[in-house]
Amino acid sequence: MADKRIVFATGNTGKMKEIREILSDLELEVVSMKEIGIDIPIEEDGTTFEENALIKARAVSRQCGEIVLADDSGLEVDYLNGEPGIYSARYMGEETPYSIKNANIIGRLEGIPDEKRTARFVCAIAAVFPDGQEMVTSGEIEGRIDYEEKGKNGFGYDPIFYVPEFGKTTAELSDEEKNSISHRGKALRRMKEKLRARI
Secondary structure (H helix, E strand, C coil): CCCCEEEECCCCHHHHHHHHHHHHHHCCEEEECCCCCCCCCCCCCCCCHHHHHHHHHHHHHHHHCCEEEEEEEEEEEHHHCCEEHHHCCCCCCCCCCHHHHHHHHHHHCCCCCHHHCEEEEEEEEEEECCCCCEEEEEEEEEEEECCCCCCCCCCCCHHHEEECCCCEECCCCCHHHHHHHCHHHHHHHHHHHHHHHHC
16 A cells, blocks of 8 residues: 555645645555646546546546546536636636635625525546546535635635635635535545545
8 A cells, every 4th residue: 555646636735735634544645746747738628527527637647647536626606607617717717816706706796695695615526547447526515605705724715605604714714624514525535435445
């Protein structure tokens, strides 16, 4: 087991921190594609989170021939017909700061009451093995869009995603709280059980 590792198809350090914490008891080294020198353009042209996660995992697997995990996640706002959805990272342009993306979503919900501000984070995680086997798991967290950005402990849309059961945004949660309820946490734990059975 010690010689096995998992390559995660991301260069996002915030995401890797979360991933390493959740997978820490697998006794496998978890490295990002960036850390092992893989830097390839991947066109995420799937129509679902699951398809995009598989596209990423397959592309990186072809480069390294190891166990590769990839995730695709995003925010679905019901009042905005599920936007930004699978385009969450590319919403308003990939280089646009999330402070501007978040302000745009809050602006589009101006005057909309709590009960119509429902939203969810969705995450799909795909695994591709050297023998070609593939597995996908998913997770969701329900909440609503807050009226302003709050909290510094998070990234992306975390500062505007309010979780009623905690009474705060996901950017105000501690790492432990966030990992226990997050969409990525749920999908990763489901994947961890599948990996345990496989390796």
